[in-house]
Amino acid sequence: MSGQMKGQTSDDAQLAACAGQLLRDLRAARPLVQSITNFVSMDIAANALLAVGASPAMVHAPEETGEFTPRVDALVVNVGTLSKDSAHAMEQAATTARVHGRPWLLDPVAAGALTFRDETIQRLLRHRPSIIRGNASEIMAVARAAGLTRNEAAPRGVDSAHTTQEAEALAVRLARHCFCAIVATGAVDVVTDGERVLRVANGSPLMPRVTALGCSMSAVMGAYLAVAADPFEAAFGATALYGVAGELAAAKAQGPGSLRVAFLDTLYSIAPEDVANNLRMG
Amino acid sequence: MSGQMKGQTSDDAQLAACAGQLLRDLRAARPLVQSITNFVSMDIAANALLAVGASPAMVHAPEETGEFTPRVDALVVNVGTLSKDSAHAMEQAATTARVHGRPWLLDPVAAGALTFRDETIQRLLRHRPSIIRGNASEIMAVARAAGLTRNEAAPRGVDSAHTTQEAEALAVRLARHCFCAIVATGAVDVVTDGERVLRVANGSPLMPRVTALGCSMSAVMGAYLAVAADPFEAAFGATALYGVAGELAAAKAQGPGSLRVAFLDTLYSIAPEDVANNLRMG
Amino acid sequence: MSGQMKGQTSDDAQLAACAGQLLRDLRAARPLVQSITNFVSMDIAANALLAVGASPAMVHAPEETGEFTPRVDALVVNVGTLSKDSAHAMEQAATTARVHGRPWLLDPVAAGALTFRDETIQRLLRHRPSIIRGNASEIMAVARAAGLTRNEAAPRGVDSAHTTQEAEALAVRLARHCFCAIVATGAVDVVTDGERVLRVANGSPLMPRVTALGCSMSAVMGAYLAVAADPFEAAFGATALYGVAGELAAAKAQGPGSLRVAFLDTLYSIAPEDVANNLRMG
Numbered sequence: 001m002s003g004q005m006k007g008q009t010s011d012d013a014q015l016a017a018c019a020g021q022l023l024r025d026l027r028a029a030r031p032l033v034q035s036i037t038n039f040v041s042m043d044i045a046a047n048a049l050l051a052v053g054a055s056p057a058m059v060h061a062p063e064e065t066g067e068f069t070p071r072v073d074a075l076v077v078n079v080g081t082l083s084k085d086s087a088h089a090m091e092q093a094a095t096t097a098r099v100h101g102r103p104w105l106l107d108p109v110a111a112g113a114l115t116f117r118d119e120t121i122q123r124l125l126r127h128r129p130s131i132i133r134g135n136a137s138e139i140m141a142v143a144r145a146a147g148l149t150r151n152e153a154a155p156r157g158v159d160s161a162h163t164t165q166e167a168e169a170l171a172v173r174l175a176r177h178c179f180c181a182i183v184a185t186g187a188v189d190v191v192t193d194g195e196r197v198l199r200v201a202n203g204s205p206l207m208p209r210v211t212a213l214g215c216s217m218s219a220v221m222g223a224y225l226a227v228a229a230d231p232f233e234a235a236f237g238a239t240a241l242y243g244v245a246g247e248l249a250a251a252k253a254q255g256p257g258s259l260r261v262a263f264l265d266t267l268y269s270i271a272p273e274d275v276a277n278n279l280r281m282g
Numbered sequence: 283m284s285g286q287m288k289g290q291t292s293d294d295a296q297l298a299a300c301a302g303q304l305l306r307d308l309r310a311a312r313p314l315v316q317s318i319t320n321f322v323s324m325d326i327a328a329n330a331l332l333a334v335g336a337s338p339a340m341v342h343a344p345e346e347t348g349e350f351t352p353r354v355d356a357l358v359v360n361v362g363t364l365s366k367d368s369a370h371a372m373e374q375a376a377t378t379a380r381v382h383g384r385p386w387l388l389d390p391v392a393a394g395a396l397t398f399r400d401e402t403i404q405r406l407l408r409h410r411p412s413i414i415r416g417n418a419s420e421i422m423a424v425a426r427a428a429g430l431t432r433n434e435a436a437p438r439g440v441d442s443a444h445t446t447q448e449a450e451a452l453a454v455r456l457a458r459h460c461f462c463a464i465v466a467t468g469a470v471d472v473v474t475d476g477e478r479v480l481r482v483a484n485g486s487p488l489m490p491r492v493t494a495l496g497c498s499m500s501a502v503m504g505a506y507l508a509v510a511a512d513p514f515e516a517a518f519g520a521t522a523l524y525g526v527a528g529e530l531a532a533a534k535a536q537g538p539g540s541l542r543v544a545f546l547d548t549l550y551s552i553a554p555e556d557v558a559n560n561l562r563m564g
Numbered sequence: 565m566s567g568q569m570k571g572q573t574s575d576d577a578q579l580a581a582c583a584g585q586l587l588r589d590l591r592a593a594r595p596l597v598q599s600i601t602n603f604v605s606m607d608i609a610a611n612a613l614l615a616v617g618a619s620p621a622m623v624h625a626p627e628e629t630g631e632f633t634p635r636v637d638a639l640v641v642n643v644g645t646l647s648k649d650s651a652h653a654m655e656q657a658a659t660t661a662r663v664h665g666r667p668w669l670l671d672p673v674a675a676g677a678l679t680f681r682d683e684t685i686q687r688l689l690r691h692r693p694s695i696i697r698g699n700a701s702e703i704m705a706v707a708r709a710a711g712l713t714r715n716e717a718a719p720r721g722v723d724s725a726h727t728t729q730e731a732e733a734l735a736v737r738l739a740r741h742c743f744c745a746i747v748a749t750g751a752v753d754v755v756t757d758g759e760r761v762l763r764v765a766n767g768s769p770l771m772p773r774v775t776a777l778g779c780s781m782s783a784v785m786g787a788y789l790a791v792a793a794d795p796f797e798a799a800f801g802a803t804a805l806y807g808v809a810g811e812l813a814a815a816k817a818q819g820p821g822s823l824r825v826a827f828l829d830t831l832y833s834i835a836p837e838d839v840a841n842n843l844r845m846g
Binding site: 042046051056057058061063064067068071072085260263264266267 | 320322363392396397441490492536538540
């Protein structure tokens with residue numbers, strides 16, 4: 001599909017081709033993605049899904065999710081601005097997704113920082129997410145909540161206090177423990193299903209300066225769940241897209257305001273070949 | 283007011299002049315528009331109202347709306363991210379608007395997709411909206427909820443599964459049934475009060491790629507209710523503005539991110555003559 | 565630090581240097597700012613905090629704020645889209661901030677317009693905010709709620725019906741009454757702690773056309789509370805930054821859409837010297 005890149009191994013070239021093909025498939029399928037997400041990210045998550053070619057649905061009320069979730073292609077649950085009510089809605093949607101065999105992704109925003117949040121995340125884990133995506137500190141905190149470590153180095157807020165290199169070993173163990181794919185995003189993004197580990201080195205240091213860009217990545221990763229062969233492939237495909245699109249957009253941006261604009265434009269206009277040709281495995 | 287456009291009939295020229303004059307009146311009046319809308323659209327709805335020259339108020343709590351609604355120029359109710367609490371607030375606001383003679387607009391987002399939503403929409407219809415604005419599928423679903431058809435072709439999510447041509451006949455019947463104006467937006471926008479039917483052919487296929495742009499159109503249409511002679515004229519004026527502004531903005535955009543930016547700029551800077559001179563009746 | 569500006573007095577030059585230094589300190593400290601704000605402003609408030617170099621946390625649930633607020637550098641409470649639940653969360657967070665000695669800022673959006681809102685604001689005032697920031701009408705309404713005047717000229721909605729010149733005398737009395745700093749924003753921004761009064765004449769008439777830009781200013785002012793010597797200095801520093809950055813951004817903007825983008829870019833890229841050199845005291 002894509003020619004082999006300079007300096008790429010044949011494995012890398014195959015991965016690059018796969019990332020390109022997944023984007024092609026996503027646009028053809030136009031999957032319906034339900035997103036129960038925080039108030040900060042609703043706008044950018046819906047815009048990212050539309051830009052990439054998916055159909056977003058921000059249905060989040062317990063009154064509606066029981067009827068809605070069975071018919072979506074994927075569900076994304078993001079605990080960003082958690083409350084008692086939204087925690088209830090998230091658990092109900094996750095249960096419904098599991099019962100009806102819909103794939104779902106958990107974005108454990110600020111895991112490790114607050115008791116109520118960690119308890120909610122622990123309950124959500126019982127419903128078997130297909131992917132857990134967070135920054136390095138969040139993934140380490142989920143591993144801690146799952147009893148895999150006693151490391152107490154929690155971040156103060158929502159920004160990561162760790163690198164993904166520090167999180168990688170725990171991410172692999174968490175993937176095995178939860179039978180799911182794990183994505184820890186950072187300067188280098190780590191994608192693992194407990195057996196395989198991929199590292200994507202694209203992106204830009206300007207990306208964390210745009211609020212909820214990571215949340216929107218989770219939403220788009222949900223769309224990939226609808227077209228990929230398995231959660232690991234979906235996790236890799238969306239990580240590759242975000243890394244490459246973020247890098248291309250940052251090259252045109254003067255700061256976080258114009259990066260957000262250029263990023264949505266890029267999600268819309270990027271060709272599958274662009275993803276394949278610009279991918280840099282770490 | 284506006285010179286006759288090439289190929290326009292004199293009726294079309296009159297309509298174009300009317301659309302221009304309504305924008306002029308709106309900017310002079312600076313109407314106060316209360317918007318009870320979904321979490322995805324709050325930002326763009328408020329920004330669109332400010333850009334066009336109206337004053338937005340996103341007051342939505344039952345504790346406040348009883349006191350606030352009687353003094354606004356128009357109310358807009360959008361069921362996008364519905365919940366039990368927001369449905370209650372919407373009904374209270376709609377009742378207050380009716381009792382105090384304030385015009386109000388209903389945006390039935392995702393009508394036909396979910397039981398709780400359709401029941402809420404049915405209750406809201408009792409309070410006599412001045413305008414109902416939605417995409418083709420939503421308008422058809424409201425007609426079904428009102429008992430005008432048994433067609434069950436509901437969309438899966440929030441995106442339309444029908445063209446406005448398919449919805450037009452039902453839109454006319456719904457307008458007669460509800461004694462209000464109906465706007466079905468799509469590639470060609472249909473505006474009707476049950477007697478008259480206008481079709482606006484402006485716009486851009488990029489517009490549905492910006493989330494909540496339709497919701498923001500409903501908010502701006504609320505502002506037109508405050509200055510137009512009747513709901514039909516308000517519906518037409520806002521439809522004309524959105525079609526022309528969207529088309530002009532899309533000509534400058536590289537994708538949905540820059541379209542949103544250019545669109546808000548255009549709402550702010552567009553001259554009444556620009557609306558009149560670029561309008562294309564379908 | 566900064567050379568003396570043309571026509572500046574030595575006092576003004578000192579103020580300009582101070583405003584520049586505060587921005588430098590803020591970026592070095594990267595303060596964690598909790599923001600309980602309205603749904604319209606969450607996105608732009610978080611983006612402004614990230615752009616300027618602070619760490620935003622939009623934690624707002626009563627289930628979490630008791631545990632979270634004691635460890636933040638500052639708290640910002642904005643009553644924009646008030647409800648019974650959010651009023652409860654705001655009071656709890658303000659109590660916690662007071663008890664734990666965390667500085668906090670009150671943004672009394674639409675004060676004077678609605679009974680429930682004014683009662684909530686009165687209860688919040690008991691918890692001693694360090695700064696109250698609003699437009700002229702809002703500051704006058706808070707002064708009225710505090711019993712300092714009987715003037716009943718309330719605005720209808722969220723937009724100011726007064727100039728800051730009209731509000732200045734009341735702002736000074738309110739600062740003395742509440743033992744805090746007051747900022748009344750408008751064409752000329754007034755900053756006072758009841759003893760000192762500063763007027764910042766930067767900014768652009770296009771700024772009020774961007775929704776929640778004032779709310780985002782309150783969020784950023786919260787970040788300044790974490791690094792300034794006292795609330796008055798924090799109030800002045802953030803007011804200077806917003807005036808200068810808004811003016812520079814407006815010079816590049818074609819309307820409110822591009823102003824928002826350029827403004828976030830400017831918050832990110834503006835040098836402390838740019839703030840100092842472009843500041844115009846009124």
